[in-house]
Each structure stands twice: as C-alpha cells, then as structure tokens.
Amino acid sequence: MAKIGKRLKKAVASVDRNKFYALDEAVKTVKTNATAKFDETVEIALNLGIDPRHADQQVRGMVQLPNGTGKTVRVAVFARAGKADEALAAGADLVGADDLAERIQAGEINFDRCIATPDMMGVVGRLGKILGPRGLMPNPKLGTVTPDVAGAVKAAKGGSVEFRAEKTGIVHAGVGKASFSEEQILENVRAFVGAINRAKPTGAKGTYIEKVSLSSTMGPGLKLDVPALVAALQG
Template sequence: MQKKTSKRYRRAAELVDPRRKYPLAEAVSLLKKLPPTKFDQTVALSFKLGVNPKRTDHMVRGTCLLPHGSGKLVCVLVFATGQAAIDAREAGAEYVGYEDLLKKVETGFSSFDVAIATPAAMVEVRKLGKILGPRGLMPNPRAGTVVENTAAAVKEVKSGRVEFKLDKNANVSVPIGKFSFLEDCLMGNGRAVIDTLLRARPATAKGLFFRKIILSATMSPGLNIESSFSLKG
C-alpha cells in the first residue's frame, strides 16, 4: 500500500529536482523556501560513506561543535563526585550525582539527552551498559563524554556539540540546526560537520569517502548535495 503524502510535502517535492546535485549553499537556500510546518523542524545532513562498517578500522565516530548551536535545549546528566560534581552543577547540568543517580538510572530513569561521567565514575557507570547503550546514552571517551573537566563538557554539549556515529549500513546523520536558523548559520554548521567528518576519515579507507550527501528537514524531501569537498583551513 502506497504511503499517502500531505499537500504541503507534495508542494515541497515539486520544488526539488531529485536528479540534480546541489551546491550546499544553494541547497540550504532552497530548503528555506520550501513550505514550512507548524513546528520548527530539525535540519540534518545525512552521509553515505565509502567505508566498510564491519571493519573496526573503518569506524567513524566523534563529535562536532556547531558554531551556531543546535537550536535544541539539551538536558545533561553527570556522574561525578567532589569538585567535578560541583563544577558540573555550576555549568548547568540538570542532574548531577553518583550512587543516587546510578540507582535512579538502573530503575528506568532516562529523562536526559546526554550522559557525562568522570573516568573514576565509569568504574560503576559501565555496569549500566545494557541500559544506556541501546539508548545511545552511554558515556564514551571518543564522544567527549568521559572527562575530568565536567564543566567544559557540559558547556560544550549545551552550546551545540553534536555526536555522530557510523551505522551498520555505512550511514551517518548529523543535525545542523533548526529550520528557523538563518541560511548563513545553517551553512556554517553544515560546513563544520563536513570538515569534522573529513578529519574523521579512517586512514585505511580508500576511494571516494562521501558517496552521497542529503540535506533535509524533518518533514521535507531530501536534496542531493555535491559531494566533492576538501578540508577548509
């Protein structure tokens, strides 16, 4: 049975040429001209990468600090004690603690977007792997969420640091802001993500790295992006 699409989506699809690969700036400009929704959509870049996700040396994972923020209010939980806990609380973390939070999470609490932990706290936090792992909430050094400097980590997450990770089909999707953002802001965030992924390219990956790039908003058709990017700076 064919899925029905809304009139708004069909109007948007009429403005997009599915056979064309748009320069990023032109794609952002066109996306902003598509019929809006009643809510502020999330804008994302999705990548098909030229890597083998079954190979451990082809893993692509990391974080990117969006220069213009993500537009999302991020709720942060920090597993820490002592000065690290004080620093995290002062930096704006909503939930800070150790043994009390371990028990709370173990019994099902998950009303947070990011979990951060100090290396010392990870001794016990690791035991929550089966709970936090499937939700994508497990602190990880490569994601910048296992740190001594909890204050800096909390501030980065809240100011627009986003995490990315290769999936089993060699795809990576990264939010770059909200539909309400100015074009220049979406462009700046998009370019930051592209540069970060280029830097994360595995040394053993051969051939074309960006096989396909799609720009889209939550309820919009995707726009194919030219994929011949090189690092800036």
C-alpha cells in the same frame, strides 16, 4: 499508501531529484520548504565508502557546531563532591553517583548526553547494557569521560554533536533549525562535514564521502554536489 498533503506535494515539486545542488542553494531550498507548524530540524545524511564491520573503518567522533543545534540538550553527570558542584554550576540537569545509577536502572533516562569523571566509571560501567544501546555511554574518546565536567557540560549545551557511522556506512545528524539564518546553517553544515572528512579511517579506500543529502524534518531531501562541497572545505 499514505496520502501526500498539499504542503508536501508543493515541496516535492520544487525539488529536482536528478540535480546535485550547491550547498547554499540547497540550504535556501530546505528553508523555503520547511513550512510545518513547528520549527523543523535541518538534517544531513552522508553515505560513506566504508564498512564499519571492520575495526579500521569505523567513523565516530564529536563536533562543536558553531551555531548550536537549536535543541535543548538535557545533560546527566556522574560526579562526586566538588566535581558535582562544578557540573551543576555549568548547567547540568542531573548530577549524582550511585543514586543517579539507581534512577537509571529504574528506567529514569530523561537526558540526551551523559558525562562522567574518570573515577566514576566503575559505577557507570554497570549501566553499559542500558546506556550503550541508546548511545549514551560516556566515552573518553568523545570527551564525555573527563575531569573537566564543566567544560563538557557547556560543550553539550552549546551544540556539540556526536556522530557515528551506522552498519550501512551512513552518518546522519541534525545541524540546526529551519528558523536559523542561511549563514548559520551553512556554517554548521561545513563544520559537520569537515569533522566527518577529518575522521576518515585508515582502512577507507576509494571515494570516502560518496553522497550527501540535506532535508528538513517534514521536507524532501536534496542531493548535494559532493566534489564541490569537499573542495570548498579543503580550500
């Protein structure tokens, strides 16, 4: 069994495992406990009352966090001619067509988000077995297959986060950095949970958002008061 360091012991001791925290108190505690030698990511996990194996209980979408993620996002764009120029001007890291596809097939996958113009999907479609399992396949429902490549690149760079429920019905994501102010993290968490709440599928019955926890990369998780959190969003 791995030994628990003094830093983590102190962080764990500061958390009441049986308590359901108000969001503002949870954020304050998570920031206090994020004492690693790097800027820890603030992570959220939601347990949803869904069975993603059913088509009418899938939860997937994109949300723009008001304060970004604090992470540098590398963006690849499949586009030609003028659209390629627009993507580059907007800050895309990689832009190409068949040449970009060849690089990806050769194992060069050094990007975090992939965007394509609609006319490029014939090329991108051949990469499904490579991009799909990595969650990088462009999708019109997520705004990553679009003629507005400049807007999509800016959104990706500015803090848009994709979410998708796993087989167990859990959604998790990074919602900022420990160096963010409490208010910035609060705003990002509210935006993320609000997007999940709005994405409730038609087949979901009973309690939709069952559990929510907040933590930093190296810190203990805190359970949030879900009814209060949802009520605040609706209020």
